[in-house]
Amino acid sequence: MVRGEWGRDPLLPRAFSILRTVDGGCELLVKAIGRGTRLFELAQPGAPLSVLGPLGKPFAAPEPGRTDLLVAGGVGLAPLLWHAEVAAKTSCATPMHLFYGARTHEDLVLLDDIARTGVMQHLATEDGSRGLHGRVTIALEQHLATKSDRAGTTILTCGPNAMMRAVVDIARKYEVPCLVSVEGEMACGIGACLGCALPLTDGSRPFAYACVDGPVFDAARVVIP
Amino acid sequence: MVRGEWGRDPLLPRAFSILRTVDGGCELLVKAIGRGTRLFELAQPGAPLSVLGPLGKPFAAPEPGRTDLLVAGGVGLAPLLWHAEVAAKTSCATPMHLFYGARTHEDLVLLDDIARTGVMQHLATEDGSRGLHGRVTIALEQHLATKSDRAGTTILTCGPNAMMRAVVDIARKYEVPCLVSVEGEMACGIGACLGCALPLTDGSRPFAYACVDGPVFDAARVVIP
Amino acid sequence: MSEPAERLAVRFAGLDCVSPIWTASGTFGYGQEFAPYLDLSDLGGICTKGISPKPRGGNPLPRICETASGMINSIGLENVGVEGFREKKLPFLKASGTRVVVNFFGETFDDYVACGAALDAMDGVHALEMNVSCPNIKKGGVEYGTDPAVLQDLVRQCRAVTKKPLIIKLTPNCTDIVALARASMEGGADGLSVINTISAMAIDARRRRPRIATTFGGLSGPAIKPIALRMVYQVHRALPDVPISGIGGIATGEDVAEFLLAGATTVQVGTQSFAEPHAARRIHGELVQFMRDEKISDVRELIGGLQGGR
Amino acid sequence: MSEPAERLAVRFAGLDCVSPIWTASGTFGYGQEFAPYLDLSDLGGICTKGISPKPRGGNPLPRICETASGMINSIGLENVGVEGFREKKLPFLKASGTRVVVNFFGETFDDYVACGAALDAMDGVHALEMNVSCPNIKKGGVEYGTDPAVLQDLVRQCRAVTKKPLIIKLTPNCTDIVALARASMEGGADGLSVINTISAMAIDARRRRPRIATTFGGLSGPAIKPIALRMVYQVHRALPDVPISGIGGIATGEDVAEFLLAGATTVQVGTQSFAEPHAARRIHGELVQFMRDEKISDVRELIGGLQGGR
Numbered sequence A, B: 001m002v003r004g005e006w007g008r009d010p011l012l013p014r015a016f017s018i019l020r021t022v023d024g025g026c027e028l029l030v031k032a033i034g035r036g037t038r039l040f041e042l043a044q045p046g047a048p049l050s051v052l053g054p055l056g057k058p059f060a061a062p063e064p065g066r067t068d069l070l071v072a073g074g075v076g077l078a079p080l081l082w083h084a085e086v087a088a089k090t091s092c093a094t095p096m097h098l099f100y101g102a103r104t105h106e107d108l109v110l111l112d113d114i115a116r117t118g119v120m121q122h123l124a125t126e127d128g129s130r131g132l133h134g135r136v137t138i139a140l141e142q143h144l145a146t147k148s149d150r151a152g153t154t155i156l157t158c159g160p161n162a163m164m165r166a167v168v169d170i171a172r173k174y175e176v177p178c179l180v181s182v183e184g185e186m187a188c189g190i191g192a193c194l195g196c197a198l199p200l201t202d203g204s205r206p207f208a209y210a211c212v213d214g215p216v217f218d219a220a221r222v223v224i225p
Numbered sequence C, D: 001m002s003e004p005a006e007r008l009a010v011r012f013a014g015l016d017c018v019s020p021i022w023t024a025s026g027t028f029g030y031g032q033e034f035a036p037y038l039d040l041s042d043l044g045g046i047c048t049k050g051i052s053p054k055p056r057g058g059n060p061l062p063r064i065c066e067t068a069s070g071m072i073n074s075i076g077l078e079n080v081g082v083e084g085f086r087e088k089k090l091p092f093l094k095a096s097g098t099r100v101v102v103n104f105f106g107e108t109f110d111d112y113v114a115c116g117a118a119l120d121a122m123d124g125v126h127a128l129e130m131n132v133s134c135p136n137i138k139k140g141g142v143e144y145g146t147d148p149a150v151l152q153d154l155v156r157q158c159r160a161v162t163k164k165p166l167i168i169k170l171t172p173n174c175t176d177i178v179a180l181a182r183a184s185m186e187g188g189a190d191g192l193s194v195i196n197t198i199s200a201m202a203i204d205a206r207r208r209r210p211r212i213a214t215t216f217g218g219l220s221g222p223a224i225k226p227i228a229l230r231m232v233y234q235v236h237r238a239l240p241d242v243p244i245s246g247i248g249g250i251a252t253g254e255d256v257a258e259f260l261l262a263g264a265t266t267v268q269v270g271t272q273s274f275a276e277p278h279a280a281r282r283i284h285g286e287l288v289q290f291m292r293d294e295k296i297s298d299v300r301e302l303i304g305g306l307q308g309g310r
């Protein structure tokens, strides 16, 4: 959870994924969509930020024998690029694919960094300005359909909830396990406000909380809001 | 009235005196005392500000034959330095005295600019770290007491209201006309909110409004709040 | 031929307004103060500073203070009085080409009725907005407008003296805003303004004193928007046919859309006009942009258009 | 020898507290969530998440949204239930060395009484705080706490089942907070918490939907501080001997001083703990600094110390 020297408005910190750690600090990938993120954009270099974290549970670390299909929408790239970079660093020699979609080619960022990890890239833009013309889920489904042996294949996805719901449907269809990093309003990040509660698929309650039990969940377990 | 790109908090613009105009813009002298002024301090050079003004009525321009005693407390210096600079520029050859007081020597600013105007300076600090040890009103009273002919002498004062009340008392005692630039909360600056109403000394109502009828008033006319 | 522009006109309690955006009483002076900053004829209406039968000097200083995303005021209903208004303020408003809604009040029932009758007789006054948030001296400082029975009686008496659209401006300092809305309509009102300021207080801890000379004042600004929106929606849901003018913390075109969706037919820009005198103009532009983005050709499509509300 | 340090201890309705700073119900979990960020034994007290006789799952998403200097929540009183609390949450709190104030509620009178009785029997629970802002299902969603007669009856029934300090947390959604305060005290309460959240609403104009799944939620944060402060002062002025715990938008040490001056004996830090989990610690430090600056050796000098209030 990150907050600038904002005073009383906006009041609450904002949730971000860690893109990568750099000696003593960390890098974030931020898209300016509203009041808080726009203030980040306006901030002077060196402006103090208060950061609370790392919080919650990340994607399960890459393992030998597993083939990870990373499906990113927009800034959902951040935790998946982290995942790919960890895999590259630990030279965990598993094949890894990144399906990365956005509205238009300008929203596809950090392509050099992605290339450096050695993952196989499948880009898609809704306006066709780069990569496949259409949703990233089409690229994913095409890929899965052509693969005969899907043992060890795992989908890791982060992006708009609507996209992730589509990804989960595909995972279910092809019987591939799927990990989702859910989006949603968060006030505290530490399990206190109960604002980030997610219904469980088995209908049981109390809910799981995205901030402490997630944001990464086994897609079979939670209902994406 | 000046406002930064603050969003919704602080909500209202802040009132400032124009220190001087510089091609197309103006300079302000700002003391960081609260949330709004501290945000000015933090702002990046070039950060956009919205400015509404000039508003209200300034000190009466210097005239030949008048001897102006300028009495400034803290950032109350701004409109008085403007006055002195105008006098210097129009080479209006009247003798002018500036009585300038602050808590400590660090709060006495722009001394070079003051020197350049050619006014006679009388500095005072409450802690004695520069100039007379004590309140600026003591310096003013000493000066008036030694002057036998006070015809044409006019006091122009801007500073904390408490200081200005003392100045007005002295002006009354020595029967010297006095112009005050009153301080006070302002919301709109254009006579709409009625927040800056000042009672008139003759008890009449409706009040005068500091933002449109002032902030400079004949001290005999208004009650300093 | 080009596409027709977005249509902003609305009809509120018999008043034809070029736009749903009015300016709120006490925050727009008598109009003239703002003429340098915007074209008043683009406004759907102007609610004047509250007028009483006699001129009033108002409260001692300090009268205003800032709070988180808001401000408190206790101006004390300072105004030029109904005669002063007619002589000094009305001619300008009449010429301005906008709807003139005169906010009025009194200290007693008789005051209200006298003021209402005087305004009814004035050419160029298009509607009356009754401010019932005034402390009733006789009842120990309780506001007239918090008791449905008292309110209904007051509305009925004023209704009797005017044929002009009579709008009641409800106070939010209540348990049940719907009861006050019903009482007003049963008393014969033509529409409702929702809401006035919320009773509040601020303290200077170092000086150990209230920041407002009268201790209590009215809270306004973006801070109160969520409360105002709730009350507009509650009233609209209970009384869907009643025209509502939504007020409270409106600062953007999207805020206007929110109030219209909640059920308001018009809105009033208040405190924001202090922050920027041209606020209503900017907000107008943002509303048009919002309609373009959302492909809304007629602003009336928005009114009461909230989906999924409970 | 050095000067004695500032004295922060206060006594509230029989509870000895090391500081006037408590944390507010629903904003501090069951305490444990915050243990990494501050020393709980420095707190004057912790008000737990509201407990009901049976565990509750709460409301659908979205449950929270941000507003100007505030937020709206509609968590739906999700909690572990009174038994779950005793088993899973109380042991930690007991060991934490702070005063444990258990916030509780029910859907019916019987629920309230059952919950109160169960908590009365629990060792390690120092006081009970009754949340009366819950919509009464039978009365069509009206809050229990808005009707003085209903409230007094409810307090009396709970009073009968507990000897522990019983604090009533008043709702601000009312015309007359003093009437509710009086009714609570006449029902046998030992103290009052003022205020709970203010009913509010937010709309997503583009999606034309409420931003909170249940449409209405409770507004909290700095936005409401001026309203909370007003209500604390009104209650204190009317009932000067009643201990009040002041709540609403507290974010700085100076805010604490303001509530104490208005008449509160303790205060509760709420939403600010979401913005910074160590908020109560920072605020504690700022209060001490304020006392030093103002040469106040005992915090109790501040309580009710407002001058010039009307």
Ligand SMILES: Cc1cc2nc3c(=O)[nH]c(=O)nc-3n(C[C@H](O)[C@H](O)[C@H](O)COP(=O)(O)OP(=O)(O)OC[C@H]3O[C@@H](n4cnc5c(N)ncnc54)[C@H](O)[C@@H]3O)c2cc1C
Pocket: A010, A014, A015, A016, A017, A018, A028, A029, A030, A031, A032, A033, A034, A035, A036, A037, A038, A075, A076, A078, A079, A182, A183, A184, A185, A186, A215, D066
């Ligand atoms: C676990 C997690 C990780 C995230 N990681 C990143 C990241 O690495 N990079 C990044 O740019 N963003 C990330 N986000 C999203 C980020 O938190 C939001 O973009 C940010 O909170 C928006 O703040 P704002 O003040 O700019 O927008 P606001 O002005 O608060 O809101 C603008 C609009 O966005 C919606 N919105 C606000 N917060 C969220 C949210 N948390 N999720 C979805 N919609 C929201 C609002 O409803 C509103 O419609 C993450 C969110 C979560 C929950």
Ligand SMILES: Cc1cc2nc3c(=O)[nH]c(=O)nc-3n(C[C@H](O)[C@H](O)[C@H](O)COP(=O)(O)OP(=O)(O)OC[C@H]3O[C@@H](n4cnc5c(N)ncnc54)[C@H](O)[C@@H]3O)c2cc1C
Pocket: B010, B014, B015, B016, B017, B018, B028, B029, B030, B031, B032, B033, B034, B035, B036, B037, B038, B075, B076, B078, B079, B182, B183, B184, B185, B186, B215, C066
């Ligand atoms: C006509 C006029 C001209 C001014 N010219 C200058 C100038 O040239 N340079 C300059 O630095 N300042 C000037 N001021 C004062 C300036 O407006 C305040 O310092 C500023 O508004 C404080 O804003 P803030 O957000 O920093 O403080 P806040 O956080 O709003 O307040 C901090 C403290 O200061 C008090 N305060 C706030 N506003 C005022 C005010 N307007 N007058 C007195 N006390 C106030 C508050 O009550 C509070 O105790 C002028 C004021 C007026 C009315």
Ligand SMILES: Cc1cc2nc3c(=O)[nH]c(=O)nc-3n(C[C@H](O)[C@H](O)[C@H](O)COP(=O)(O)O)c2cc1C
Pocket: B193, C024, C025, C026, C027, C049, C050, C073, C075, C077, C103, C130, C131, C169, C195, C196, C197, C219, C220, C221, C222, C224, C247, C248, C249, C250, C268, C269, C270, C271, C272
């Ligand atoms: C300084 C000031 C003066 C006001 N005077 C009046 C008034 O005379 N009559 C009235 O009905 N409302 C008055 N109001 C209330 C506003 O019209 C409006 O209802 C309220 O401020 C909420 O809207 P806002 O949050 O947009 O300001 C006043 C508000 C302010 C801030």
Ligand SMILES: Cc1cc2nc3c(=O)[nH]c(=O)nc-3n(C[C@H](O)[C@H](O)[C@H](O)COP(=O)(O)O)c2cc1C
Pocket: A193, D024, D025, D026, D027, D049, D050, D051, D073, D075, D077, D103, D130, D131, D169, D195, D196, D197, D219, D220, D221, D222, D224, D247, D248, D249, D250, D268, D269, D270, D271, D272
């Ligand atoms: C997310 C959230 C949950 C809350 N839950 C409860 C609750 O269970 N019981 C209760 O009495 N008050 C509850 N409250 C109200 C707070 O205790 C407090 O009265 C209110 O938020 C005002 O204080 P603040 O502005 O400092 O947050 C809750 C508030 C929030 C924001």
Ligand code: FES
Pocket: A185, A186, A187, A188, A189, A190, A191, A192, A193, A194, A195, A196, A197, A209, A210, A211, A212
């Ligand atoms: S964000 Fe507060 S509980 Fe998860």
Ligand code: FES
Pocket: B185, B186, B187, B188, B189, B190, B191, B192, B193, B194, B195, B196, B197, B209, B210, B211, B212
């Ligand atoms: S500042 Fe608003 S009337 Fe003067």
